[in-house]
Amino acid sequence: MRKLKDYLMIGVKGACMGAADVIPGVSGGTIAFIMGIYDEFVGSIAKIDAKAVRMLMHGHFRDFWKHINGGFLLSLCAGICTSVVLLAGLMQMLLSDYPIQTWAFFFGLIVASSLFILRGISGWKLREGAFLAFGIILGVTVCTLSPVNTPDALWFIFLSGALAICAMVLPGISGSFILLILGKYQYIMGTISSFVGNIGALWGASGASSAIFWESFLVLTVFLVGVVVGILGFSKFLHWLLARWHKETLIVLAGFIVGSLVKVWPWSNMEAIVCSQFPEAAELGEAALAEFEPMVQMHIGSAIIFALIGFCLVSGIEVAGKVIAGKNKA
Numbered sequence: 001m002r003k004l005k006d007y008l009m010i011g012v013k014g015a016c017m018g019a020a021d022v023i024p025g026v027s028g029g030t031i032a033f034i035m036g037i038y039d040e041f042v043g044s045i046a047k048i049d050a051k052a053v054r055m056l057m058h059g060h061f062r063d064f065w066k067h068i069n070g071g072f073l074l075s076l077c078a079g080i081c082t083s084v085v086l087l088a089g090l091m092q093m094l095l096s097d098y099p100i101q102t103w104a105f106f107f108g109l110i111v112a113s114s115l116f117i118l119r120g121i122s123g124w125k126l127r128e129g130a131f132l133a134f135g136i137i138l139g140v141t142v143c144t145l146s147p148v149n150t151p152d153a154l155w156f157i158f159l160s161g162a163l164a165i166c167a168m169v170l171p172g173i174s175g176s177f178i179l180l181i182l183g184k185y186q187y188i189m190g191t192i193s194s195f196v197g198n199i200g201a202l203w204g205a206s207g208a209s210s211a212i213f214w215e216s217f218l219v220l221t222v223f224l225v226g227v228v229v230g231i232l233g234f235s236k237f238l239h240w241l242l243a244r245w246h247k248e249t250l251i252v253l254a255g256f257i258v259g260s261l262v263k264v265w266p267w268s269n270m271e272a273i274v275c276s277q278f279p280e281a282a283e284l285g286e287a288a289l290a291e292f293e294p295m296v297q298m299h300i301g302s303a304i305i306f307a308l309i310g311f312c313l314v315s316g317i318e319v320a321g322k323v324i325a326g327k328n329k330a
Contacts, residue, residue: 002071002072004013004087007071007075008075009081010075010076010079011073011075011076011082011246012079013031013037013074013076013079014075014077014078014080014082014083015079015080015082015083015318016077016079016083017032017076017079017080017083018052018079018080018081018082018083018084018087019037019083019087020174021080021084021175021176021178022084022087022091022176023091023106023109023174023241024106024109024110024174024176024177024179024180024185024264028080028174028175031317032289037076040069040072041076043069044068044069044072044073045231045232045279047067047068047069047287048068049230049253050067051065051067053063053077055067057087070191076140084192085192086090086198088188088189088190088192088193088196089189089192089193089196089197091189092186092189092190092193095189095272096272096276097276098265099164099266099269099272099276100267100298100299100303101299101303101306102265102306102327103265103266103268103269104302104303104304104306104307104310105266105306105309105310106264107261107264107309107310108306108307108308108309108311108312108313109255109259109305109310109311109313109314109315110177110257110260110264110310111261111307111309111310111311112289112312112313112314112315112318113174113257113314114187114257114258114308115316116134116314116318117250117253117254117257118251118254120250121247121250121251121313123247123252123268128247128251131248131251131252131255132251132252132254132255133255134252134255135248135251135252135253135254135255135256135257135258135259136255136256136258136259137143137255138252138255138256138259139255139257139258139259139261139262140255140259140260140262141259142181142256142259142260143181143259143260143262143284144262149183150182150183150184152187154218154222156184156221157184157219157222157223157226158181158189158190158222158223158225158226158229159182159226159229160178160179160182160223160226161222161223161224161225161226161229161230161231162183162227162229162234163178163181163182163230163234164176164178164182164224164227164230164237165230165231165313166178166230166231166234177257179318180260180263180264181260182268188223190219191216191219191220191223191286192216193219194212194213194216195213195216196218196263198210198212198213198216199213217266241324266303267298270293270296274285274293274296277295277296277297278295
């Protein structure tokens with residue numbers, strides 16, 4: 001029987017998972033593994049099944065809560081949501097004001113994550129190499145063929161939430177990384193920041209702030225509905241896939257991450273870089289942005305430093321995970 005302090009500690013662990021999932025390249029699933037709650041996390045999600053729905057429909061709320069390990073999930077989700085809300089504004093600011101350094105940090109994170117997955121795969125043969133090549137080609141294709149600006153329509157927000165949550169239950173890939181590939185990372189972070197910043201609109205603020213609040217609320221609601229659908233549906237499929245073709249799935253996943261690095265290259269979005277260094281350029285329109293590009297500082301040195309910091313961060317997390325796993329076995 002867990003006590004209040006136990007649930008508070010679960011909330012803290014959830015906050016660590018949320019912080020990881022805000023950063024592309026650091027998996028909340030990996031953090032759950034390091035914290036020793038991964039099996040309970042995945043197992044509790046799996047318990048949200050037809051049996052749980054029948055309990056809920058028949059009014060057996062106590063049995064339903066016990067069946068899905070409700071106290072654990074509530075504490076964990078509260079921690080995750082709190083962390084995401086607090087960090088969303090920070091990430092939005094960093095991407096706006098320091099795009100090169102931030103994207104370089106993400107680049108280092110993702111390189112380390114892909115290497116971690118590949119290191120865990122043994123018995124490499126021509127077949128495994130083919131799967132890796134397929135994953136890389138798939139990643140490059142998805143990132144280069146997808147439009148620069150994906151739609152902000154609610155159906156796409158729903159789809160983004162459903163796909164992003166699937167990554168959260170897999171050690172090695174983060175939900176934010178999926179949002180990054182879908183072109184919705186900055187949009188969702190900005191929406192969360194806008195939602196929190198305009199909560200005061202409900203207590204007599206301006207009509208414009210109130211409209212922004214309710215617009216953000218609608219977008220986040222649709223996104224969360226997608227998250228629920230994804231975690232109840234797609235995540236089960238992913239676990240089935242890993243159970244049947246574990247090695248092949250991980251290889252393709254690692255290849256996809258490697259191929260997707262073209263999306264995270266620090267200098268791939270020159271428009272954002274120009275606007276961060278020359279704010280006045282944003283008001284002149286896209287046609288005038290090209291005039292500022294020759295004056296842009298590339299910050300290669302700081303980009304290398306931040307990429308190395310990102311790489312070392314993931315490497316440190318993985319080493320900590322192995323140490324903790326070794327102690328648990330002992």
